[in-house]
Amino acid sequence: MSTHPGRLAAENRRLLLRLSVSAAVMFGFGFLLVPFYEKICEVTGINNFLRPEAEQGARAVLNTQVDTSRRVLVQFDANLHHLPWRFQPMQRSIEVHPGQLVQVEYEVSNTRDVPVTGQAVPSYGPQLAGRYFNKMDCFCFEQQTLAPGEQRTMPVVFVVDPALPADVTVITLSYTFFELPGRNTAAAQPPKPALVEGAS
Amino acid sequence: MAAVTHDQLQGHQPGPTGLMRWLTTTNHKDIGTMYMIFSFIMFLSGGVMALTIRAELFQPGLQVVQPEFFNQLTTMHGLVMVFGAIMPAFVGFANWMIPLMIGASDMAFARMNNWSFWLLPPAAILLIGSFFVPGGATAAGWTLYAPLSVQMGMGMDLAIFAIHIMGISSIMGAINIVVTVLNMRAPGMTLMKMPLFCWTWLITAYLLIAVMPVLAGAVTMILTDRHFGTSFFNAAGGGDPVMYQHIFWFFGHPEVYIMILPAFGIVSQIIPTFARKPLFGYASMVYATASIAILSFAVWAHHMFATGMPAAGQLFFMYATMLIAVPTGVKVFNWVATMWRGSMTFETPMLWATGFIFVFTMGGFTGLICAIAPIDIQVQDTYYVVAHFHYVLVAGSLFALFAGAYYWLPKWTGHMPSEFLGKLHFWCSIVFFNITFFPMHFLGLAGMPRRIPDYALQFADFNALASVGAFGFGLSQLIFLVVVVKCVRGGERAAARSWEGAEGLEWTVPSPAPHHTFEQAPVVK
Numbered sequence: 178m179s180t181h182p183g184r185l186a187a188e189n190r191r192l193l194l195r196l197s198v199s200a201a202v203m204f205g206f207g208f209l210l211v212p213f214y215e216k217i218c219e220v221t222g223i224n225n226f227l228r229p230e231a232e233q234g235a236r237a238v239l240n241t242q243v244d245t246s247r248r249v250l251v252q253f254d255a256n257l258h259h260l261p262w263r264f265q266p267m268q269r270s271i272e273v274h275p276g277q278l279v280q281v282e283y284e285v286s287n288t289r290d291v292p293v294t295g296q297a298v299p300s301y302g303p304q305l306a307g308r309y310f311n312k313m314d315c316f317c318f319e320q321q322t323l324a325p326g327e328q329r330t331m332p333v334v335f336v337v338d339p340a341l342p343a344d345v346t347v348i349t350l351s352y353t354f355f356e357l358p359g360r361n362t363a364a365a366q367p368p369k370p371a372l373v374e375g376a377s
Numbered sequence: 378m379a380a381v382t383h384d385q386l387q388g389h390q391p392g393p394t395g396l397m398r399w400l401t402t403t404n405h406k407d408i409g410t411m412y413m414i415f416s417f418i419m420f421l422s423g424g425v426m427a428l429t430i431r432a433e434l435f436q437p438g439l440q441v442v443q444p445e446f447f448n449q450l451t452t453m454h455g456l457v458m459v460f461g462a463i464m465p466a467f468v469g470f471a472n473w474m475i476p477l478m479i480g481a482s483d484m485a486f487a488r489m490n491n492w493s494f495w496l497l498p499p500a501a502i503l504l505i506g507s508f509f510v511p512g513g514a515t516a517a518g519w520t521l522y523a524p525l526s527v528q529m530g531m532g533m534d535l536a537i538f539a540i541h542i543m544g545i546s547s548i549m550g551a552i553n554i555v556v557t558v559l560n561m562r563a564p565g566m567t568l569m570k571m572p573l574f575c576w577t578w579l580i581t582a583y584l585l586i587a588v589m590p591v592l593a594g595a596v597t598m599i600l601t602d603r604h605f606g607t608s609f610f611n612a613a614g615g616g617d618p619v620m621y622q623h624i625f626w627f628f629g630h631p632e633v634y635i636m637i638l639p640a641f642g643i644v645s646q647i648i649p650t651f652a653r654k655p656l657f658g659y660a661s662m663v664y665a666t667a668s669i670a671i672l673s674f675a676v677w678a679h680h681m682f683a684t685g686m687p688a689a690g691q692l693f694f695m696y697a698t699m700l701i702a703v704p705t706g707v708k709v710f711n712w713v714a715t716m717w718r719g720s721m722t723f724e725t726p727m728l729w730a731t732g733f734i735f736v737f738t739m740g741g742f743t744g745l746i747c748a749i750a751p752i753d754i755q756v757q758d759t760y761y762v763v764a765h766f767h768y769v770l771v772a773g774s775l776f777a778l779f780a781g782a783y784y785w786l787p788k789w790t791g792h793m794p795s796e797f798l799g800k801l802h803f804w805c806s807i808v809f810f811n812i813t814f815f816p817m818h819f820l821g822l823a824g825m826p827r828r829i830p831d832y833a834l835q836f837a838d839f840n841a842l843a844s845v846g847a848f849g850f851g852l853s854q855l856i857f858l859v860v861v862v863k864c865v866r867g868g869e870r871a872a873a874r875s876w877e878g879a880e881g882l883e884w885t886v887p888s889p890a891p892h893h894t895f896e897q898a899p900v901v902k
Binding site: 203 | 485486548551552555556559560561586587588589590591592593594595598609617620623624627628685686687
C-alpha cells in the first residue's frame with residue numbers, strides 16, 4: 178500500500194522476518210507436542226504403558242481366583258536330620274485365603290567350620306493337604322551348600338488351591354534338612370547362589 | 378539496488394533466453410506457468426499410479442502387480458497428488474493471479490519466488506526416484522504412520538527429504554503470498570474489496586506457515602528414530618506410535634483445507650461472472666473461510682477415532698468436526714444464492730464450477746457421516762473413506778483447478794479455449810468420476826478395506842465398474858492437455874475482458890497479460 182519503494186521493501190522484509198520466525202516456532206511446536214502428549218496421557222491415564230509404575234497400584238491385574246470367604250491357617254515347621262545347622266521359619270504361622278499367592282521365609286545357618294550341602298524335604302499335615310499346596314518357588318527345589326558360618330534367608334512361594342476340602346482349616350508345612358555327605362567335596366567350589374538372596 | 382529493480386520493472390533489459398530464462402526468471406507469470414506445468418506433470422504421474430492400482434483391483438486376486446509394489450503405489454499416489462499436483466497447482470494460480478487481482482507489479486519477493494519453485498523439481502525427482510532404490514519407494518501410506526515408516530527401506534528417507542524440500546518450498550511460497558497480499562495492494566484496494574480468491578489464499582498461506590513446519594518436525598522425528606537412535610515413536614524405547622498420528626494430523630487436517638480453500642476462492646470468482654451478479658454474501662464468505670481455517674486446528678483427532686480415545690475426546694472431536702459443516706454450508710448457500718435469479722450461461726468454467734458445487738457437496742456430506750464417531754469406527758480404513766476424500770479432493774480441489782484454468786486460460790494465452798473440447802472434458806470427467814468413486818461408497822459400507830491389492834469375491838462387480846470409470850477418467854484428462862496446447866498455439870483472440878460478466882483488475886490488462894503489468898499501480902475506487 179505504501180507508495181515509497183524503499184519503505185515498502187523495508188515493510189516487506191519486516192513481515193518476511195515475522196512470518197519466518199512463526200514458521201520456525203511452529204517447527205519447534207511440533208516437537209513440543211511430544212512432552213505435551215505424554216503429559217496429557219499421564220494426567221488422563223491413557224496409554225499408561227508409558228509410565229507403567231505410576232499406574233501399578235490402581236490398575237494392577239487382580240487375582241480373581243482368591244476365595245476370600247475362607248481362611249486357612251498355615252503353620253511352618255523346621256527340622257534337622259543329624260545336621261549341625263540352625264534352621265527355623267521366620268514366622269510361626271500365617272493366615273491365608275485359598276488362591277492367594279503368599280511368600281514366606283526360612284532362615285538357615287551353618288554352624289560347622291566346613292562347607293556342608295543339604296537338601297530339604299517337605300511334608301504336610303494333614304497329608305491330604307499336600308495335593309492342594311502348590312509351591313511356585315522353594316529352597317527345597319535345589320540342594321543348598323552353606324559355607325562355614327554362612328547364614329541365609331530362603332523363600333517359599335505358594336498358593337493354597339481353592340479346591341482344598343472345606344474341612345481342612347489348618348495346614349502344617351514341615352521341612353526336614355538332610356545332609357548330602359558325598360557332596361561336601363563340591364563345597365570346594367564356590368557355593369551355588371540361593372534362589373533369592375533374602376536378607377543378605 | 379533500487380536502480381536495478383527499477384530497470385527490471387521497466388523491462389528495459391532483455392533477459393536471458395531459452396532455458397536460462399526459465400531458470401532465472403523472477404516474473405510471477407513465468408513462475409506461475411512453471412508451477413502449473415510442474416503440477417500437471419505430477420498429476421499425470423500420480424494418475425498413472427492410480428490407474429495401475431485400479432488395474433490391479435479390476436479383478437480379485439493378484440494379476441498386475443505384487444502386493445509390496447501395490448503398497449508403494451498407494452503411498453506414492455497420495456504423496457504425489459497432494460504435494461506434487463494439487464498444492465503446487467494452487468500456488469501456480471496464486472502466482473499468476475494474485476498480483477493481477479490486487480494491482481501489484483509482481484510478488485513481494487521475486488527471487489524467493491524463483492527459489493520456491495525450483496526446489497520442487499529436485500523434490501519430485503527424490504520422490505519418484507525412490508521407486509528405483511533397493512526396497513523401492515516408501516509403502517507406509519501417504520500419512521507415513523509409525524511404526525511402518527520407521528521400518529521402511531531407504532525409499533522412506535528419500536520421501537522424508539522430498540517432504541522437507543517441498544515443505545520449505547510451500548512455506549516460502551506462503552510467506553510470499555501473505556506479504557504480497559498484505560503490503561502490495563493497489564491504492565484503494567482495501568482488504569474487504571479484495572477478490573475472494575486472494576482472501577482464501579491469504580488464509581491458506583497462514584495455514585501453510587502454521588502447519589507445514591509441524592509436518593517437517595514429524596518426519597524429522599521419523600528420520601531420527603530411523604537413524605539416530607531416538608525413540609519418539611518406538612514403544613520399546615518409551616515412545617508411542619499413536620503420538621505420530623496426533624502430530625501428523627495436527628498438520629494433516631489443516632492441510633485438507635489448504636487444498637480446498639483456494640478452490641473455494643476460484644469458484645467464488647467464476648460463479649458471479651457467469652451468473653452476472655456480484656457474489657452473494659461477500660463478507661460472510663470471508664468470515665466462513667476464516668472460521669474453517671481456525672476450526673481446522675481443533676478437529677484433527679477425528680482421523681483417529683479407532684485408536685482408542687476417551688469418550689469425552691471422541692465427543693469433542695465429533696462435534697467440532699460437525700461444526701465445520703456450518704461455515705462450509707454458508708459457502709455453498711452463498712454460491713447457490715449467487716446463481717439465484719442470475720443471468721446464467723454455462724460456458725466451460727461455469728460448468729466446472731457448478732459441477733464442483735454438486736459433487737463437492739456430496740463429498741462434504743459423506744465427510745459429515747465419517748465425523749460421527751460410532752460410524753467412523755465402522756468405516757475407518759474402508760473404501761467409504763476413499764470415496765469421501767476423492768469426492769472432496771478430486772471433485773473439490775481438482776475440478777476447481779480445471780474451472781480456474783478454463784476461466785483464466787484466455788488471460789494467460791490470449792486465446793479462448795475450445796468450448797467443445799472443454800465441455801467434452803467436463804462431461805467425461807464428471808461422469809467417469811462418479812462411475813469410479815460412487816461404487817466405492819457401497820464397497821466401503823460392505824467392509825472392503827483400503828490399501829489392499831486383493832479383495833473378497835463379493836466386491837468384484839463394483840471394483841470392475843470403478844476400474845472402468847478410473848480409466849475413463851484418466852484418459853479424459855488428456856483432453857485438457859489438448860485444450861491447453863491448442864489454446865497456447867492459437868484460436869479465437871481473447872478480449873481483455875474475456876468473459877462478458879467478468880469483474881476485477883485482472884480483466885483490465887490485455888490478453889494475453891503482458892510480461893509486466895501494473896508497473897503504475899491502478900487506483901481502485
